[in-house]
Amino acid sequence: MLQLNGFNFAGKILEIEKYDEAGIDQAMLPVNGSTPTAADTKAKMTAFLAKRFNRENKLLDLSDLHNDPDLIAMGIFQSTSTESKFFPALMKVWELNLSLVFDSPAARRRAVESVSLRANKLENLKMVTTLAQAFPDLKNLDLSHNDFKDAQSLLAWRHKFENLELLDLSNTPFSADPTFKDTMLKWYLKLRVLNGIEVRTAEELAALKKSPIPVQAPYFRDEGCIAENFIRAFFSGYDNDRNGLLDSVYDNESTFTLNINTAAPRAQQADVAAWDAYIKNSRNLLRITHLTARMSRSHNGADKIRKLWNSLPATRHPDIAAHPQDWLIECYPIPGLVDPTGQSPTGVGGLLITVHGKYDEIGKGSKIDTRSFDRTFVLGPGGGAGGVRVINDILCCRAYGGNEAWAPETEEAAQPAAQQATPQQQSIDQAAVPQQVVGPPATPEGYGMPAPGKSETQVQQEQLVIQVMSQTGMTLQYSELAISGNGWDLDKALQDFAKLKEQGTLPPEAFLAGTV
């Protein structure tokens, strides 16, 4: 298959001499009477990892280690002492290698989505437990053909792998346990496929993700488009002509305050630019406790607001009509505001508007920082543009956090794709197994996934075909032939394949492009 010859990618060639050798020295004791140097051991481990790492599939295949000729030659399995130290050392070498290739921790985490520990005679996780530290974001984990007897034997990973979607424990004693499925569902909240069988539908996962608070359409009660016109004019004015905006809808009774929520979470890719321009005016009443400071940070009247606004960075908000998904705007009528004309003793009606969205900060030079904001207005009737005046304007700025919290659920699938920065980030959200994302579409859309009118047996068979494809590199048609011809027994199909391949009887067209 697509195994690499070395960690020679992303334009960098690994130089193993650079490594900190202490950890490996301690980890690997002299083997088999000879004394291999730490550098030598690392070089061999690096070569081994390169052999077992399938970069395109983001798969690290650590299956059947006892039969690997290179590991046998290293004498890894000759004593329990070297065997027990091998795996932690291997993980260490992996992390050292990776840190030279990928700069950011996020990129390192994305490099591997799938790990196979199939057929390693594992009775518990003692030997391999460091895997969870090396790959906390793993989506697919194959632990099949091992000797795990019960939940206890897997307990070390109970609170690991929060993003695990596919787990294979088939052909382990534990998977015959009546509590097996429920336990795994409880441990892994994003688990979709267990032992090749779908255990949560996409809908169930979406429901879990959204609970306990469902997201619906925004509330917007606005008579005569007053709020709508105000919002459109406001953000365009705030970006392009703050003075004009102040003249049109702010007056001497208007109040503006801002605060910075530095504790808000940020979307994964965003670095947070400094808040220097804002922080001295941030009026977070939890932090600003002195009366004078509280008062000086409340900007009352158009003139004081003008002074502040002209000191704040220039902004560009996304166009509301062109990018509605970036905005959440809600509007409520409110009673009882003071009538500025004094004609109504009981007060007049106003509007309370809440806005959530993002903006680009156009600073000095070419650097553009994207931030999220939450803004609440109270509008009353007045002499300004559109017959309104701004009574209250509270702005909260925070690190860019995306719009997922209010995106309609149907649009969610499209979201990650839109935010892709590199091809490596291709989402596998819709794939039952990671292999489906590789190269040109090897399987039709929805293949291996449940659908109306498709029986569970068929889904399972399709998933078996996908497994054959991933392990043999054969096309869908040939994979289906291989497994259906072997009574849907994966092991038999793979043995059969190995035999035929050795005999050279498989035609080139049996294989997917780029795999041979």
Added chain:
Amino acid sequence: MSAFSDIAQQFVQFYYQTFDADRSSLAGLYRDHSMLTFETSSIQGVSSIVEKLTSLPFQKVVHKVNTLDAQPSSQDGSILVMVTGALLVDEEQNPMNYTQSFNLIPDNGSYYVQNDIFRLIYNA
């Protein structure tokens, strides 16, 4: 001048303490024309609001306020309060981040909540 800030702060503290301890006790903060918007369910009236709050599908809840700001909203003393923060529900490990805006109206030496608008702003 400072009074409204203190009132806002006391209100927010009381509101979340009560919410986290016993949501049904929030009834006294609302009136029959009050309106709660929780995400996008909009509910009017004390009994409906309390019913909504108590039926939210979690048992344990803890609010942590990150920012709090307030402005006087009219000369007769109503106050606009805006809070951002995070809440943890039940056994969930990741906090959910929210903003909440309150419109507080003075009433016989006390205040009631005319509008209460809760929105999640970040999905953990």
